[in-house]
Amino acid sequence: MEEATAEATAEAVETTTYTVKRYPVAPGYRLNVRNGPGTNYQVIKVLPEGVRVPINCQKPGETITGPYGTTNLWDNIANGQYVSDAYVNTGSDGYVAVRCS
Numbered sequence: 001m002e003e004a005t006a007e008a009t010a011e012a013v014e015t016t017t018y019t020v021k022r023y024p025v026a027p028g029y030r031l032n033v034r035n036g037p038g039t040n041y042q043v044i045k046v047l048p049e050g051v052r053v054p055i056n057c058q059k060p061g062e063t064i065t066g067p068y069g070t071t072n073l074w075d076n077i078a079n080g081q082y083v084s085d086a087y088v089n090t091g092s093d094g095y096v097a098v099r100c101s
Contacts, residue, residue, distance in 0.1 A: 022052035023075075023096075024089045026067040033081045037061025037074035044081065053077045053088060057100035069093060076100050 025031050030049055034041040038061045047053070055075045059082075063072040066086030071093070073085035090096045 020054045022054050024052050025050070025083075026087050026089065029067070029087055031083050031087050033077065033083055035080050035082070037082050039064070041082070047083070053083065055088070055090070055097045057098050058085065058095050059100040 025047060028049060031047040031051075032043045033045045033047060035044050036042075037059050040062070053075065054077055056078070057076045058073050059076070060072045061074040061082070062084075063070060064084040064086045066084060068086050068089060071085050073095070074082045075085050075088055075097070076082055
């Protein structure tokens with residue numbers, strides 16, 4: 001009887017899945033990833049040309065001019081990893097994700 005209960009419970013559990021949207025980095029650029037929203041933060045890695053990045057959240061920081069305009073938005077692409085939104089083709093001049101807390 002325990003086996004039937006476990007099976008029924010497993011069927012009742014709803015699984016939520018979603019696809020993380022990835023945005024292309026400007027063609028021809030190797031993008032610095034920093035540990036905060038500005039060039040005064042340490043570069044922790046460099047992304048190769050042609051990558052697409054997820055945007056988990058966004059926050060204001062240093063104003064940067066790049067191929068997609070001038071902005072103070074920085075995109076969080078992983079825990080503690082930020083890139084300037086001026087180098088990411090989001091199709092918007094504003095927020096496309098929630099604000100980072």
